[in-house]
Amino acid sequence: SASRWYCATGRGGLRPRAGGGAGCRGSPAGIIAESNTIRKPLTGSRRGRPAARTAGGRGTKSGSASPMTTRGSMSESSYDSRASHTGDGLLEFRAMEIDRWHLERESEEPNIARSWEFWNLHTVPRFVVQDDGDIVKCEPGVPGQRYSVLGTPVSELRDFGIGIAMYFKTLIYVCVACIAAGGINVLAMRYFWSDEYGGQQEDMIYALRGSAACARETICLDTNCEETAFASVCPFNIDVAYADLGAFGLLVVGLWWMSRTQERVATELDEAEQTAQDYTVRIEDPSPDATDPDVWRDFFEKKLGLGQVRAVTVSRKNGTLIELLADRRRIRQQLEFHFDEKEKYTEGDTIRPAGGLKGFLQGLGVGCDFSYWALKMHEVNMAIMRQLARKSIRKAAKVYVTFNTEKAQRRCLNEMTDGIINTAFDKDMTSWLTGRRVHPRFFWINADGSPNQLAVVEAPEPSDVIWKNQSVPLWVRAVEQAIGFGLCALVVFLAALVIEELALAGQHAAVALFISGSNSVLPEIMKLFTEIESHLTFSSKQTSMLIKLVIARWMTTCIIYRMITDTEDLAREETLTQIYNILFADAVTTPVIRLLDIGGVLGRHLIAPGSKLPVLSSIFPGAKTQAQMDMAFQGTEWSLAERFTDMTKTIFVSFFNMTVFPAGVFITAFAMIVNFWVDKYC
Numbered sequence: 001s002a003s004r005w006y007c008a009t010g011r012g013g014l015r016p017r018a019g020g021g022a023g024c025r026g027s028p029a030g031i032i033a034e035s036n037t038i039r040k041p042l043t044g045s046r047r048g049r050p051a052a053r054t055a056g057g058r059g060t061k062s063g064s065a066s067p068m069t070t071r072g073s074m075s076e077s078s079y080d081s082r083a084s085h086t087g088d089g090l091l092e093f094r095a096m097e098i099d100r101w102h103l104e105r106e107s108e109e110p111n112i113a114r115s116w117e118f119w120n121l122h123t124v125p126r127f128v129v130q131d132d133g134d135i136v137k138c139e140p141g142v143p144g145q146r147y148s149v150l151g152t153p154v155s156e157l158r159d160f161g162i163g164i165a166m167y168f169k170t171l172i173y174v175c176v177a178c179i180a181a182g183g184i185n186v187l188a189m190r191y192f193w194s195d196e197y198g199g200q201q202e203d204m205i206y207a208l209r210g211s212a213a214c215a216r217e218t219i220c221l222d223t224n225c226e227e228t229a230f231a232s233v234c235p236f237n238i239d240v241a242y243a244d245l246g247a248f249g250l251l252v253v254g255l256w257w258m259s260r261t262q263e264r265v266a267t268e269l270d271e272a273e274q275t276a277q278d279y280t281v282r283i284e285d286p287s288p289d290a291t292d293p294d295v296w297r298d299f300f301e302k303k304l305g306l307g308q309v310r311a312v313t314v315s316r317k318n319g320t321l322i323e324l325l326a327d328r329r330r331i332r333q334q335l336e337f338h339f340d341e342k343e344k345y346t347e348g349d350t351i352r353p354a355g356g357l358k359g360f361l362q363g364l365g366v367g368c369d370f371s372y373w374a375l376k377m378h379e380v381n382m383a384i385m386r387q388l389a390r391k392s393i394r395k396a397a398k399v400y401v402t403f404n405t406e407k408a409q410r411r412c413l414n415e416m417t418d419g420i421i422n423t424a425f426d427k428d429m430t431s432w433l434t435g436r437r438v439h440p441r442f443f444w445i446n447a448d449g450s451p452n453q454l455a456v457v458e459a460p461e462p463s464d465v466i467w468k469n470q471s472v473p474l475w476v477r478a479v480e481q482a483i484g485f486g487l488c489a490l491v492v493f494l495a496a497l498v499i500e501e502l503a504l505a506g507q508h509a510a511v512a513l514f515i516s517g518s519n520s521v522l523p524e525i526m527k528l529f530t531e532i533e534s535h536l537t538f539s540s541k542q543t544s545m546l547i548k549l550v551i552a553r554w555m556t557t558c559i560i561y562r563m564i565t566d567t568e569d570l571a572r573e574e575t576l577t578q579i580y581n582i583l584f585a586d587a588v589t590t591p592v593i594r595l596l597d598i599g600g601v602l603g604r605h606l607i608a609p610g611s612k613l614p615v616l617s618s619i620f621p622g623a624k625t626q627a628q629m630d631m632a633f634q635g636t637e638w639s640l641a642e643r644f645t646d647m648t649k650t651i652f653v654s655f656f657n658m659t660v661f662p663a664g665v666f667i668t669a670f671a672m673i674v675n676f677w678v679d680k681y682c
Helices: 067-076 095-101 112-123 154-160 162-193 238-272 293-303 319-337 339-344 356-363 370-388 406-416 420-425 474-504 508-531 538-564 573-596 598-607 626-631 640-656 664-681
Strands: 002-008 014-016 083-085 091-094 126-129 135-137 217-220 228-231 280-283 309-316 396-403 456-458
Touching: 112 626, 135 154, 154 162, 162 238, 162 640, 162 664, 238 640, 280 406, 293 309, 293 396, 319 339, 319 370, 319 626, 339 370, 396 406, 406 456, 474 508, 474 538, 508 538, 508 573, 508 640, 538 640, 573 598, 573 640, 573 664, 640 664
Parallel strands: none
Antiparallel strands: 002 014, 002 309, 083 091, 126 135, 217 228, 280 396, 280 456, 309 396
């Protein structure tokens, strides 16, 4: 991408910063940066190596990658090396090329104490108290005080993101609503536990007392009791209907109130934090040849007169190149992890893919050695060269324009925002229906003189942008999402078949076990389906995963089983026991598993340092480099989408079965309390 900041001059205008490292000397305000890209995680100065080896181009920041940056890094390797293909189509090449990659052995031995220091400063969040008393979250690596699980208010959690703060507030709202609904359901619980309903619950487990559980008994079908049947005789009365209707009405009112409150709180949290999003707009359909930030600055500032432009970033259609550069850095890191294996290769050796069982396991990511990663590096290098040969990677994909004031941004959105139909055809087609029309003076004029009605929207947060997907067309994103949701529907259908077969066979315990197991693996499956989709922002990606998880979990946990269960079986002890087990797992089992963090504990205490037991030392030899050891101390991923789906699943199961299991709302309230503290700790 092409990004440029502008300095304020003494005459009130803006000028681009000259040079690479200096700020706006002699200007009243502003720090200027001009770079070819702002893609941080790809390349940059590492372990003392000069940044010029991995970053190129005028004024390119350390940690950037662009077509020019990539061309600057081509000196590290030979992409036209002596490569050939074997008879089976697999790539092979001479080992002499490895020396051109300038791999470096990790100079320091891995130290577990340094990894714990990394854990405390980078993984565990910390904060500092400013002079005015405000609490500000520290950047990774900056010393500060640790957040207190008990003492940190929910309002301070907005430093972790507005979505996370809203999640914890939602847990509180749902807990209060469930307790209130449970108070109404006490009327139904008293009736179910009475002799009037059946008087059979004294022999049931305590959790089912006060539910609609009704044991079957022998009843007479005639006056002489000559014809009998085995059935449940537990009549419902009007008190149950009143309680259910009252709790449902409270739920509707509570959801409406919670929605309004969340909108208000989200607005307050957003206004309390001034970010680049409040000043920036995004152009969705720029002219492909309009890649000069100065031209865009002049268009918005001088031609349209919308206000001073503070920064312009032009994202290019080089998403595939960015992905390849990211892969290249990851592969290079793996090669340096296995640096000791490099010594067994001489310049005359030919590196070929492994065959047989070893090759099969390496394809699954198991037992990948130096030769495997060397072949991957060679393949990625050649793919980068093919991408650099394409002229399309230098065309504009998206443009981000940051104004000097929030008022200028709002004016731009008011004047230039229009419907997708008008911006797609570059002419007015809907003003007769909407009454809104963008003035032609706000149109961009292409190089051939044709007008381009720009699709202008409010930009997301800078950290929310997925830069490699900015060049993916709308129709491609739509097709990918259709495939993702289609795979989600397929998984739900297969789960329905399994649940139905188990239920018809009378294996109710197996049904509960399958539902519990599927809820554990569904997040990972939905993550895989979401990864095939190209989203412009991480928020959009999380939303897509959230919807898939909600659909899959609601269907597998509740709806499918309800569809295959006969109405007369809803009050059976086995059915209600399964409902209780699901709610209990959400309240106790799942939070305990998260709290134990088994994978993270094993990584920090066994995988990273290695096992001292001779029996396990070959399986867990320990990290070979400090970087590899630090990777085990990065912490377990905290997924907001997974948390929200867990919460909505618990609420749905509880209220869906509230008529026959009214005590479930109390278990749900308890689950909200437990998840609040466990997730706050995690």
